[in-house]
Each structure stands twice: as C-alpha cells, then as structure tokens.
Amino acid sequence: MEIEQRLIPTGLHIFGRAAELHQKADLLRMVASFDRPEHGARALPSLVADALGIDCYDQLLQETPTSETTELVDGIVAEAVQQFCESGAEAAAAWLNSRAGVDIEKSFPTLSLLACIAEQLDSNNEIESLMRALRGEYIAPGPGADIVQNPLVLPTGRNTHAVNPYSVPSQVAFSRAKATADALLRRYMEEHGRYPRALALVLWGLDNIKTQGEGVAQALWLLGVRPVRDALNRATEVEVIPLEELQRPRIDVVMTVSGIFRDLFAPTMTLLDKAVRRVATLDEPLELNYVRRNISERMNDGAAEFDEAVTRVFSNAPGNYGTNVNFMVMDSQWDTPETLGDLFITRKCFAYTRDSKGRTVEGREARHLMDNALSPVEATYQNLDSFEVGITDVDHYFEYLGGISRAVETRTQSRPAIYLCDSLSPQTKIRSLEETIRLESRSKTLNPKWYEGMLKHGFRGVAEIENHVANTFGWSATADAVDPWIYTEISKTFVMDPVMFDRLLEMNPDSARSLTSRLLEAHTRGYWNPDEETVEKLREIAGHPNTRLEGVV
C-alpha cells in the first residue's frame, strides 16, 4: 500500500511550462491531506472521517496507516479531488456532501485553497521572469519551500528567498521534531533494546529552510533542551528540559552541517553548540546524560580537554562545500571502504564552536576532535523532506549520510544503524536505509510509471535513469545497503530486455553504456552476483558501446 500510494514525480519539470492535469491531481490530493490552519482549511481525510463518524482518525493513521477504514477515506478523498479537477470546487463540495455527508461550509475553505493552487499551477511566469532578470529588472520575491509543505511557493518564477536564521527552529518545527525524534529513538530501542550512546545527524541548508528548522529542532530535542526567544523574538538561547519531563536520557548528537547550512545559519550553529555545552555542564548522572558520559570518557582517556571534547558541530573549511565522496564513487577511484569514510572526515572535520572563554572558532581543522566525537556513535540519521528528491535521485544523500556512516563504521569497527525520516507524509515514518532504498527502487527506478515518464524526455530522461542506477550503487559503496535483487531487476529491466535497451541506446548511447558498466562494476565489487550469462552480456555491451543487443545475444 505504501509503495502504491507514494507520490512520485512522473517526468521532469520543463522550464516555462505549466503542470499537466494528471500531475496536478496527485499533488492536490497531497496538499489536501494536511491541515492548513493558516488558511482556515482542514485536511480532507479528517473532514471525511469526521463526517463518517470515525473516531480518532489521526491516531488510527499513526498506528495502522493502511486499513479498510483508511482505504475508504482515501478513496473518497481521491474521488473528490478528481471531481475537483474535472468540474471545480463546487462540484467537489457537493459530491463530498452526498457521498460522505461532509458539510459544504466545512469543505469549502480547503477546496478554495485547492482552487487557488490549481490556478497558480496553471500560470507559469518562469520564462518571463528569466527575461526580466536578464534585463536587470525587478522580480517579485516568493518563499522557498516544498509545494506540499507551503503552497505559498506558487506561482513559480519568482525570486526565491530563504528564512531569517534567527527564526529557526519555528514552534511548528519544534513540535514536529519531537514526534520524529521520539519515533527515531523508539525504532532504535525496538532494534537494540536500549538508547544509542550517540547519534550522527546530517543537517542541510535547504531542508532547514523548507521546514523552518526541523532538523535543528530534532537535535535540540534529542539533547533535551528547547529554544528560547529573546526580546527581539530571536532563538538565541536554550532552556534545559528537566529529566523528569524528558523521561529518557539526553542523547549525544554529532552534527555534520553542509556548506550551504553553514553559510545560511551561522546563528543556528551557535545555538546548537551552546545547547551541547549547556547539557555537558549539567549536574546529572552519567547514565542519564550521554553527552556528559561521552565527554568524561574522552577526558579520562586524556584524549581531550573539555573545550575539545564538547565540540559537536562540524562542516567544511570556510568557503568549501561538499564531501567529494560522490565524485570518488562516480569515478571509481577507491579501493577500500575506509578511503571513502576518510575522505568524508578530511572534508568535513572543521569545527565551528565557541570556547569556554567565549572565543569563536569558525572552521578550524579538527580531525582528531571529529574522530573522538564520532567514536561513541551508534546510529546515523538524515531527514527526507521532498517527494521530488529522494535518496537515489541525487548523489548528495549518499555522499553525506553514506559518507558519515562509513566514517563511523571505520572508527568504531562496527556498522551504525542508518535511518531516514520521511516527514512528508502526514504520519512521520522512520525507515532504515535498506527499507528506504527498497521503497525508492520499487516506486521509482523499477516502476514503469516513473521510467516511462522519464523516457518521454529522451536524452535527459535516460540520463536520469542512469543517475538512479549510479546513486543506488553509491549506497553499496558507502553503506552496503542495497539488496542484490535490486541490481538483478535493474539489469533485467534496462539491459537484458532488448527492446528497452535499444530505446536507451537510441536516445542516449553514452548513458546506456555507463549504466551497463555500473552494473558490471557493482558485480566486480561484490555487490551482486549475477549468473554467468548475464555477466557475459553486460561485458559484451560495455565493451562494444554501440552494439545493439540483438547483435550481442
């Protein structure tokens, strides 16, 4: 059910062109599945459930996301959105009233919001705005966010602005973060029977813009503090949440922030650093304060002074971006897994902190401090926040989450548990990396709806398919997280099927060949073990890039 219902992009956005009707219906259904108090609009599924007399629908959704009841409600909502697309808001309201008894006044605010969004999806100012920009003219500003999270991003073609870093994390972000971080700890607890001694978190700039700092808020909540605003309403301080209220130990967190995050969120990095230092100085038992426990172990080892042992916020050197792990993987320039983890540390071991005397350290190389901070880490984590960009769509997820996981593994001699959160759906869902890769492979790479959507774009579409294969490979290289069947199915779908392979070859021979070579490399490196015949065919094609498959077989 999860795979079937997952929203995926079925094609690429074409600059200057409005979305098509069928794309719109799925998007609008997703938009309508969240309460929008700022628009006085309630989620359509809750309205339908209320009208049908279903009690505690939200709770049911959290506990059993797929049941006959949720199927019934989702079916009615899908039909209502379909009616909306075909005949407008009034027809949809009338239909909801006759089918489920939803009061017209109640559904009206939600359907009017959809009408507004639908109209903005149809209007597209991208080309006109680009021309204005090139002429040096004024472009109206608009917020940067995911369309489902904040429909005010529409219309597109505006001058995107980010956030005020002092407003991060927002209250909404903090309350959502509590649910997510608790779910993460629950999942770890179910699998390991205790809390992790420390977590390594990846924080990105764009994600924290889109969610107003959910990732930041998760870190604070794990530490057991909440943000406090000053007289100018800026989140510059933290308040310690008492252990009695927290009802669990304070979890140690090591934060690797991207270069974009560092550039955008300097005050937020100060806040995070402050939070760790505050927690490290609390007079609490070590078994309930893992930050203190880890720091005192380091200090007892004689490995570090307090100021060093408390450093938890790391990024690139000033002016530098990225981990380069993706480039090393794509160019096949590594021998042992440690090489990838070491490269990650080399790029990201620059400390951003303020010492006990209040002196700022902004990007000082601190390899041994990062090694020390990572040594108690037992799980790594990153948020997913957009249905358009998942962990196999771009190489950045494996360079960051995969890179840090490999770095942890080689430092602790044990593979960390790796988790992601899908905070896009109304029910937050923690998945292991392996589960997420299976879901992405089934819903995108191996899903005919996805790849046929891509193939409509010809050359670029084939390149996208190849990217997915390469990024999947990146998860083997950095985290050994890809089931062999995934490679088998990719090979069957795109290479071993002569009709399909011919189509790829016709549209983009370079990508068709690279995709094949990547599958072979995955075999050479031991990520899957295809039968002899398959290996032969892959070799043949990779060696003769322009040979049509019939010629080879």
Ligand code: BEZ
């Ligand atoms: C960021 O938003 O920080 C980010 C985006 C893409 C790649 C790496 C980082």
Ligand code: MG
């Ligand atoms: Mg890029």
